[in-house]
Amino acid sequence: MExxxxxxxxxxxxxxxxxxxxxxxxxxxxxAITVLKFAPQSAALPVRKTxxxxxxxxxxxxxxAGEPFRENDLFIKETYVDEGVTLKRFRARAQGRAARINKRxxxxxxxxxxxxxxx
Numbered sequence: 001m002e003x004x005x006x007x008x009x010x011x012x013x014x015x016x017x018x019x020x021x022x023x024x025x026x027x028x029x030x031x032a033i034t035v036l037k038f039a040p041q042s043a044a045l046p047v048r049k050t051x052x053x054x055x056x057x058x059x060x061x062x063x064x065a066g067e068p069f070r071e072n073d074l075f076i077k078e079t080y081v082d083e084g085v086t087l088k089r090f091r092a093r094a095q096g097r098a099a100r101i102n103k104r105x106x107x108x109x110x111x112x113x114x115x116x117x118x119x
């Protein structure tokens with residue numbers, strides 16, 4: 001069984017979010033939460049929340065199917081970060097000029113699966 005969670009329009013740059021996603025790819029879900037909980041980067045929080053949402057989705061899916069749910073059996077099957085919309089802002093510069101500032105957003109996707117579902 002597998003479950004998926006997507007966080008869209010997260011106000012963190014995709015490059016910074018990919019650093020966190022690369023840390024947890026392929027790990028057990030509980031270990032990944034621990035890694036993200038103690039990571040000092042600010043992008044760790046939205047990635048962790050998305051992972052916790054995927055685990056909760058797996059729990060709901062197991063309850064609907066009448067299957068037993070074991071959180072320790074879940075691992076991260078797939079996780080990636082796509083670029084979202086970019087908010088364009090302008091900063092005043094010398095001599096009446098303006099410089100553009102890009103505030104990038106991310107779409108974070110996490111797919112968790114149970115070990116027996118992967119085989």
